[in-house]
Amino acid sequence: MIELKDVYKEFVSGEVVTKVLHKINLKIKRGEFLAIMGPSGSGKSTLMHILGFLDNISSGHYYFDNKDVSQFDDDTLASYRNKKVGFVFQSFNLLPKTSVWENVRLPLLYSRDKVNFKDVDKAIKSVDLEHRRDYLSNQLSGGEKQRVAIARALVNNPEIIFADEPTGNLDSKSGIQIMAILDSLNKMGKTVILVTHENATARYSHRIIKIKDGQIISDEVNKDIIDAQTLNGNLK
Amino acid sequence: MLLDLSYYSQIFKTLKAHKMRSFLTSLGIIIGISSVIIIMSGGAGAQNLVFKQVEGIGVDLLGILPGASDDSGPPAAVMGINITTLVNDDIRAIESQVPEIIAATGYVRGVAILNWQNKSRDSSFLGVSPNYLRVETGAEVASGYFFSEEDDRSLARVAVIGSLVATDLFGNVNPLGERIRINDETFRIIGVMKERGMVGFQNQDDQVFIPIATAQRIMLGINYLSFARAKIAPGADADVVVAEVEAILRDRHNIDDPKDDDFSVRSAEQGLDVLTDITNALNYFLGAVAAISLLVGGIGIMNIMLVSVSESTREIGLRKAVGARRRDISRHFLIQTLILTALGGIIGIFSGIFISFLISVIAKALGYDWEFIIPLSSIILATSFTLLVALAFGWYPAQKAAKLDPIDALRYE
Structure with a gap:
């Protein structure tokens, strides 16, 4: 589904050129549960932004379903962000003073297809937040906020869920809960791409890619998968 | 999306969250619009008063004055010289x-x-x-x-x-x-x-x-x-x-x-035509002066919209991340500007009409045969000018918002 070929990325600020990604080659298949790991500044977030159509590459090729993404115009990129992917951020990024329902509905506002607002309730149900449907975003706990963010990422039924340090701002119990939801989404067929610097978070994924100084230093199957759903079940 | 009411309710929510700011922003437009209407209504009332004075003598009259009146000036009799x-x-x-x-x-x-x-x-x-x-x-x-x-x-x-x-x-x-x-x-x-x-x-x-x-x-x-x-x-x-x-x-x-x-002959009709030309010119001139205050109001709106764009930088990033196109974002802020100006415009029109009405009441109480007139042209001028101001001054902040890089916007603190 995803193929990166010799991808370079550099940021130019005035006369200073910062090389962020260096000759990245990567293939990701549909249905994978993947963790991109690395210390801060390693380029893992930039890689996720590129994969998620939020950022462009400096050179090389990015093929999504065999289409060359670097050829996409702004509107096509926006439409891919809208339909193909969903984002979950470390800091939740919910609309302030806005209800759970309206937050989850947000991507549908920008959908060019016919939308069904019943999908909003379905997405809220899938993260077990029906009882918070009309709460305002600032009335929720951190874990609940992140579940709203996941519901928002799901509402357009995307193929890939990107999660950038999804547990970074949560206590461990809520973190496990979030990982269990991501795990179940993966079991339902969604590709989940996780970006984290914590082993504790990465250990639930099936494949771990390590990045350092903009280069992939390892790409291995996770032999010691911990099942987040079982762990979450045990905690209850 | 444009027909979706909840889309507008979101924008209203933003404006409601900053009630005082929204009101002060609109105040420039309120004052501008009402002064255009008051001035043009007052002008029309004064014009009407002058016409009534002339028509009271009769419009089917000729005036014959001693002394010449050519391009060099009015008849000497007007200046108090006996001819x-x-x-x-x-x-x-x-x-x-x-x-x-x-x-x-x-x-x-x-x-x-x-x-x-x-x-x-x-x-x-x-x-x-x-x-x-x-x-x-x-x-x-x-x-x-x-x-x-x-x-x-x-x-x-x-x-x-x-x-x-x-x-x-x-x-x-x-x-x-x-x-x-x-x-x-x-x-x-x-x-x-x-x-x-x-x-x-x-x-x-x-x-x-x-x-x-x-x-x-x-x-x-x-x-x-x-x-x-x-x-x-x-x-x-x-x-x-x-x-x-x-x-x-x-x-x-x-x-x-x-x-x-050594004489001049004028018909009242000619006189009225000249009078109409002069008073009309005066009315439009004063209206244009009042319209300058609308321009100032527009700058105020642009200022606040720029603040609003910069305050919602993260939100813009999020909206882009979930699929908003540039034009969706610019439309969002343009509609916000339009709502602000439209609210100011509506309040301005009503307060302008109300104050003009007060003026006519006071003028009548002072014994003038003053008619309460709201020229349609004043409303049209005020409304179209406001719309123009909103579009002109809302455009730049909206473009600024639309051009934000989603990643920079998401990272913005």
Whole structure:
């Protein structure tokens, strides 16, 4: 589904050129549960932004379903962000003073297809937040906020869920809960791409890619998968 | 999306979250719009007032003034200089020779100190021909009668007094037949005029009418006229009549070249046209000045929208991350600007109309015959200008928002 070929990325600020990604080659298949790991500044977030159509590459090729993404115009990129992917951020990024329902509905506002607002309730149900449907975003706990963010990422039924340090701002119990939801989404067929610097978070994924100084230093199957759903079940 | 009401409710929510700020932002527009309406309404009211004064004398009138009026300036009589070239026989000639003229009268005016028994009053006397009643629309005798040709010929000392003079000097006494002194001459009152009020910027009720020959020879010792007026028959072409009158006067004054004219003839119609042009120009000029305040209001709106864009940077990033296109973002902020300006505009229109109404009430209370007029053009001008301001000043912040890089926006703290 995803193929990166010799991808370079550099940021130019005035006369200073910062090389962020260096000759990245990567293939990701549909249905994978993947963790991109690395210390801060390693380029893992930039890689996720590129994969998620939020950022462009400096050179090389990015093929999504065999289409060359670097050829996409702004509107096509926006439409891919809208339909193909969903984002979950470390800091939740919910609309302030806005209800759970309206937050989850947000991507549908920008959908060019016919939308069904019943999908909003379905997405809220899938993260077990029906009882918070009309709460305002600032009335929720951190874990609940992140579940709203996941519901928002799901509402357009995307193929890939990107999660950038999804547990970074949560206590461990809520973190496990979030990982269990991501795990179940993966079991339902969604590709989940996780970006984290914590082993504790990465250990639930099936494949771990390590990045350092903009280069992939390892790409291995996770032999010691911990099942987040079982762990979450045990905690209850 | 544009038809989705909840989309607008989101924008309203943003504006409601900053109630004071939204109100202050709109205030510029409110003040701008209402001043455009107040000024244009006031202008229309004043214009109407002036027209009524002119129309009170009659629109089917010719004014004949002594002295030339060419491009170099108005007739000398207007400037208070006495020119002695226009005489009563000129007016009689015009009256008898121009078939389209129904009646004409010369005018002379003087200061009058009126005495009756032990009462005294300052006023003015007006020497006119017996045809006066047929010349001026609305001039009527309430009781008694107006003086005749015979009175004029015989220099009769008879007077017709204005209604205000009658009540002030005589109170409940019937003035008809009473003798009053005007300056040093004794006159018999033969009539009282009907109340007429302010017409031609002169209180018509506060004067005494006497035969023109009496006024000229006995009261003033002159043989010329201050000015004259002639009434044109309905349907006659005023310009043609003006030309005929000019030809007769030139002939009588032995003038060959129109450049040497020692008189000027104007129709009230021409006068009204000029007046309309001047007052319209003035109205639009004042409206344009008021519109400048709208421009200032627009700058205020742009300022706040820029603040709003920068405050919602993270939100813009998020919206882009979930699929908003540039035009979705710019539309979002443009609609926000439009709502702000539209709210200001609506409040401005209503407060402008309300204040204009107050002005008309106050003007009426002060005794002016002021009509409450809201010219449609003022509303159209104000509304279209506001829309223009909103689009012009909302555009830049909206573009700024649309061009934000989603990643920079998401990282923004």
